[in-house]
Amino acid sequence: MTVNKIIYVLDTNILLHEPFAFLSFKEHDVVVPMTVLEELDSIKDRNKDVSRDARVAIRALEDTLVNASPEQVLSGVKLPQNDELHPSGCLSIFNDYALDESKVKLSFNENDNRIISTAIYLQAQNPKNKVVLVTKDINMRLKAKGAGLAFVEDYRTDQLIDDIQFLTKGYHQFTGDFWQHVKECESETQGRNTTHYIKRDLLPNSYINEYLIDEGEHFAGKITGGDDEKLSIVDLSRERLMAKQAWGIHPKNIYQGMAMDALLDPTIDLVILTGPAGCGKTLLALATALEQVIERGLYDKIIVTRSTPEIAESIGFLPGTEEEKMAPWLAAITDSLEVLHKQDENMNGSLDYIMDKANIQFKSVNFMRGRSIQNALVLLDECQNLTASQLKTIITRCGEGTKIVCSGNLAQIDSNYLTAVTSGLTYIVERFKDFPGSSNINLNGVVRSRLASFAEENL
Structure with missing residues (x-):
């Protein structure tokens, strides 16, 4: 030795x-x-x-x-x-x-x-x-x-960060007014889009597709490129972000506005939504999915999947087909569908019509291996319970014309083998933060109810 x-x-x-x-x-x-x-x-x-x-x-x-x-x-x-x-x-x-x-x-x-x-x-x-x-x-x-x-x-080879507080949020929030921090800027306008070019020194640790907002509630932008010296930022304006609409849903705060912008952007192949329970991850993902499949015709179908908790990983004892067996685990999706159609005269009829029209399919993560998914919008819910290798297996299933939305709450991990820093969700946030075809948004703020908001802050 x-x-x-x-x-x-x-x-x-x-x-x-x-x-x-x-x-x-x-x-x-x-x-x-x-x-x-x-x-x-x-x-x-x-x-x-x-x-x-x-x-x-x-x-x-x-x-x-x-x-x-x-x-x-x-x-x-x-x-x-x-x-x-x-x-x-x-x-x-x-x-x-x-x-x-x-x-x-x-x-x-x-x-x-x-x-x-x-x-x-x-x-x-x-x-x-x-x-x-x-x-x-x-x-x-x-x-x-x-x-x-x-x-x-502890085994840390797979840990990309030491503390969850260092996880990138997908946006940068400036104190006061954004323009007070900018010393030099060049701008150009094409149609209704204005692009600003600022020095990278202002944001040395920034990545493509990250959003910029300020406390003055006036400016909102998005990083679209850059080099070692400059960053290019598209001026989105808060008004346009807050005016986003999908399947009758409007953003309730600027974080939801940024999320809807990423979800509705056809050039983004992977959207990662993190945040506390009740911040609107599932509802926004579903509403924008229905908008893009039914209204815009960008995708042929919606595939909904999630990990089944360890206490009930086997779904074989539940009656029915694969989709019927998955129904209890995907109640969050059906709950969100009910919210989107609660004003309809015949809600159950609307739900059946939408499920058929959008070709919504419920699939188990266990059966995703080996598939090739084309022209679909994949909603992967509760992925804080997945390992990096499991998430890789699912994301590599996505073929041409497919968009995947990964959502999860790192404070609610059910697996005995994962922590917030070793979760697959944390892993892909860090791995994809400088990938041009992905966007990550941390939905800060609970909008479900004042009860849920108080519980998130105080329990």
């Missing part, structure tokens, strides 16, 4: 979160306790999304160790090398069942304790090396520290 090498002991949840995580530790050594393999084995046959990740992790480990002898598996097998300049470390399986129970500090009855004991044993056997237990389980990190393990870490 090289003195400078770090020994990383992986917990099961790391391999469930990212099955190829053991390849991410560069020149350092990775140890997978036998208990982790047993936990993966028990999870791989469950009827849950994580069972697929468990199978992928097992297969990846087997591919790495396939030609190794039992002695090599215990001592360490060289991991694939990325390049000649950066040598890789070794992967080994540690038989934690061979530990002397009388010499460990924790009860051997729990799997977590066995994994912690493995790290403590390796720490004692390799005093010149740093031994790190890597786990996403906060309580396990506390237990490991209490048991005497010096180094415990």
Whole structure:
């Protein structure tokens, strides 16, 4: 064992979160306790999304160790090398069942304790090396520290930000009047559109398709391009943003106005809506979808999908077709449809007509893999519960002429394996922030009711 090498002991949840995580530790050594393999084995046959990740992790480990002898598996097998300049470390399986129970500090009855004991044993056997237990389980990190393990870490390779407060909002709000901050500006007008060219120094950390607003409630613009020196900004004006209309719905605040501008823009292929419960994410997405499918004829159909919570991931026990089974999980969509048509003389008749006219299809995320979706508007709701790989699977299904709207509330994550900073929703917000075909809006403010607004602020 090289003195400078770090020994990383992986917990099961790391391999469930990212099955190829053991390849991410560069020149350092990775140890997978036998208990982790047993936990993966028990999870791989469950009827849950994580069972697929468990199978992928097992297969990846087997591919790495396939030609190794039992002695090599215990001592360490060289991991694939990325390049000649950066040598890789070794992967080994540690038989934690061979530990002397009388010499460990924790009860051997729990799997977590066995994994912690493995790290403590390796720490004692390799005093010149740093031994790190890597786990996403906060309580396990506390237990490991209490048991005497010096180094415990979360897995952060997939985290693009350290704190959710640093997540880009999709807009910049200036104090006072916007023009007070601008020292030099060139403008040109074509038809009804005016483009301003300002120095990038005013907004050094800005990206294409981000919006600009001010507290003076006069200016509203959108970044359409730029270089290292200048930014081009289209002057939208607040009046035009607040006058947006889709299926009888008007924006209630400037944040909804920016969202509707992005949702109705045919040049934008991906719209990401984040924000608290009751800020209008689902209603705006549905209203603009109906407007573009039925009134404007830009798309042939609306496909609505969402992740089913872990407490009920299996939809097989519900009666009916796939769409009928998905109906309970997509009640937010049908609720929004009722809001849009509550003034109609025969609301149920209107809903049936619209469902048929817009060709609204309810699909399960579980069955999206392998599809190719053409000329459709896809509404992906509650995607804070999806991992980055799951969201990639869905977004890569979108073919020519398809627009996808991803919405979610990072404060309401149901998955045991995700946090706000590791959610797939956070991941795509950061990954797509400088993509010309995407727009991200954080809908600040609850408009559902004063009760919902008070609850969001005070509970």
